[in-house]
Amino acid sequence: MMNQDTGEQRQQRLANFSFPALASNFFSVFGEGVYRFGLNWFLVSTYGDARLLGWLTAFGFLVYLANDIYVGAVLDRFNRKHVLVLADLFGAAGLIILSIFLNPTDPQVWLLFMLTFIMNIDISYAYPAGRAILTDVIKKKALAKFNAWISAAFSAGQALGPLVGGLLLQMKWIDLRTFMLIYGGMVLMTALINMAIKAFPEEVTTEPEPFIQSLKSGFRYVYNQPVLFESVLLTVWSNACFEGFIVAMPFLIQESFHGSAGVYSTALTLAATAGILAGIVLAHFPQVNNLKTLYWDFYALGLVLVGAAFVNQLWALIAAIILNGYIRAAFVVKINTVRQQESAPAYLGRVFGVSFFATDACVPIVTVLLGYLVSQLGVTLLLWLGLGMLIGTLLIKYWCAKRRQAMDMHF
Numbered sequence: 001m002m003n004q005d006t007g008e009q010r011q012q013r014l015a016n017f018s019f020p021a022l023a024s025n026f027f028s029v030f031g032e033g034v035y036r037f038g039l040n041w042f043l044v045s046t047y048g049d050a051r052l053l054g055w056l057t058a059f060g061f062l063v064y065l066a067n068d069i070y071v072g073a074v075l076d077r078f079n080r081k082h083v084l085v086l087a088d089l090f091g092a093a094g095l096i097i098l099s100i101f102l103n104p105t106d107p108q109v110w111l112l113f114m115l116t117f118i119m120n121i122d123i124s125y126a127y128p129a130g131r132a133i134l135t136d137v138i139k140k141k142a143l144a145k146f147n148a149w150i151s152a153a154f155s156a157g158q159a160l161g162p163l164v165g166g167l168l169l170q171m172k173w174i175d176l177r178t179f180m181l182i183y184g185g186m187v188l189m190t191a192l193i194n195m196a197i198k199a200f201p202e203e204v205t206t207e208p209e210p211f212i213q214s215l216k217s218g219f220r221y222v223y224n225q226p227v228l229f230e231s232v233l234l235t236v237w238s239n240a241c242f243e244g245f246i247v248a249m250p251f252l253i254q255e256s257f258h259g260s261a262g263v264y265s266t267a268l269t270l271a272a273t274a275g276i277l278a279g280i281v282l283a284h285f286p287q288v289n290n291l292k293t294l295y296w297d298f299y300a301l302g303l304v305l306v307g308a309a310f311v312n313q314l315w316a317l318i319a320a321i322i323l324n325g326y327i328r329a330a331f332v333v334k335i336n337t338v339r340q341q342e343s344a345p346a347y348l349g350r351v352f353g354v355s356f357f358a359t360d361a362c363v364p365i366v367t368v369l370l371g372y373l374v375s376q377l378g379v380t381l382l383l384w385l386g387l388g389m390l391i392g393t394l395l396i397k398y399w400c401a402k403r404r405q406a407m408d409m410h411f
Contacts, residue, residue: 014136014137014138014140016139017142018137018138018146020193020196020197021133021134021137021138021197022150022153023153023193024190024193024194025153025157026156027157027186027189027190027193028088028187028190029158029161030156030160030161030186031157031161031183031184031185031186032119032183033157033158033160033161033162033164033165034161034164034183035165035179035180035182037162037166037179037264038165038168038169039112039176039179042107042176053247053371055368055371056113057247057364058363058364058365058368058371059116059117059364060119060120061363061364063117063121063124064123064359064360065360065364067120067121067125068124068356068357069357070353071125071129071349071353071356072128072214072215072218072349072350072351072352072354072357073214073215073350073353074349075132076214076347076349077214079201080133080136080199081129081194081199084126084129084130084197085191086125087121087125088190088191089188091126091184091187092185092187092188092191094115094184095181095183095187096180096181096184096185098111098115098118098180099180099184102180104176104177126190127356131336131339131340131352132348132349133199134146135345136199136200136201136202137197137198140341144287144341145283145286147282147336148281148282148283148286148289148333149283150279150333151275151278151279151282151329152278152279152280152283153279154275155274155276155279155325156272157272158268158271158272158275159268159269159272159273160269160272161268162272163266165179165265166261166266167265214350215350217347218347218350218351218354219350221347221351222350222351222354222355225342226400227338228338228339228342228343228351229403230396231335231338232354232355233396234291234393234396235355235359236358236362236363237392238298239359239363240362240366240388241388243363244370244385245324247370247371247374248374248382248385249264249321251374252317252374252378252379252381252382253314253317255375255378256378256379257313257314263318266318267317267318267321268321268325270318270321271321271324274322274323274329277326278326278333279329279333282330282333286337288334289333289334289337289338290334290337291334291338294330294331294334297327297331298327298389298390299393300327301323301324301386302388302393303386303390304319304323304386305320305383305385305386305389306382306383306390307386308320308382308386309379309380309381309382310383320382339351
């Protein structure tokens with residue numbers, strides 16, 4: 001009874017809304033959007049294909065993978081706000097320092113890999129920390145709605161990032177170093193904003209487990225929770241399709257349809273605007289933030305990608321990019337809401353860590369493969385991505401339903 005009263009008192013201290021948490025999501029993704037737009041365009045225009053982009057993306061996911069082993073246990077053991085701030089300070093310092101050594105006219109490949117290493121260490125801790133900390137900031141009843149607003153802010157940053165990036169590329173004096181400095185400044189601003197977040201962590205009365213034991217118990221917990229395990233499978237498969245599409249986009253626009261940087265920028269901005277719309281819609285209808293509606297989202301995206309392959313026109317690709325922006329934003333809202341609602345507080349960090357670990361173990365293979373295949377398959381790649389999205393999610397739904405039924409019969 002005493003613990004229940006303490007929990008109720010803590011819920012009363014939490015907020016229904018947090019402006020710093022909302023703003024930090026915008027500034028971090030805005031800076032990343034500007035930088036990634038410039039990087040992707042420079043790499044494709046310099047090398048004529050997406051191979052290096054695919055390798056950098058895959059390497060980034062390997063960095064995620066190495067950190068995913070520990071991030072869950074770190075978040076469940078240490079103050080999540082401190083982890084969030086320190087990760088962003090590390091990323092900002094790395095970006096600014098490396099920009100000094102960059103050769104803008106002929107970017108060093110080793111430096112690009114080092115930059116990816118630093119960026120992805122930052123993101124591998126800051127992103128799950130930013131999601132896990134919300135249960136220490138926002139009341140449980142308001143989580144679904146606030147997750148939708150977070151998604152809208154996230155998508156707003158994604159919309160403005162490529163838009164600003166496209167405008168910057170129109171200026172002859174702009175180079176890759178400028179994009180790095182803008183990103184570094186935004187990450188630093190994010191760290192300062194995160195310091196203002198008012199968090200009330202739940203008190204832990206038990207002794208923390210050793211890291212290895214903590215990891216094992218986290219994996220075991222997710223595996224034994226049918227909804228959480230299903231959410232992990234959906235996350236792995238959908239992100240493989242999402243990231244493959246992102247790697248293919250600049251090549252398809254630039255080489256297959258002879259589009260300009262302005263077309264690429266506009267397409268990404270429209271996609272992010274669709275993401276804002278997804279956040280607003282889901283904020284007003286939080287009851288649909290669940291796995292059931294997420295399956296229908298993935299079916300729709302798969303069908304549109306297949307259709308775009310057969311239409312074989314630039315407008316069809318742009319339509320697929322826009323829908324991809326909406327579906328991906330909706331996916332983030334729904335999957336995070338499910339995890340926050342279905343996880344015990346003591347395991348929440350490890351739930352995010354397990355999901356990211358599983359995803360980052362699979363996605364690098366896809367990005368490297370598609371970095372090579374997109375120049376060979378061209379628009380046909382959209383057909384395979386669409387079929388993959390459709391067939392993969394159907395198989396996950398069927399298998400998880402059978403698994404849940406078997407577990408119910410066992411107990």
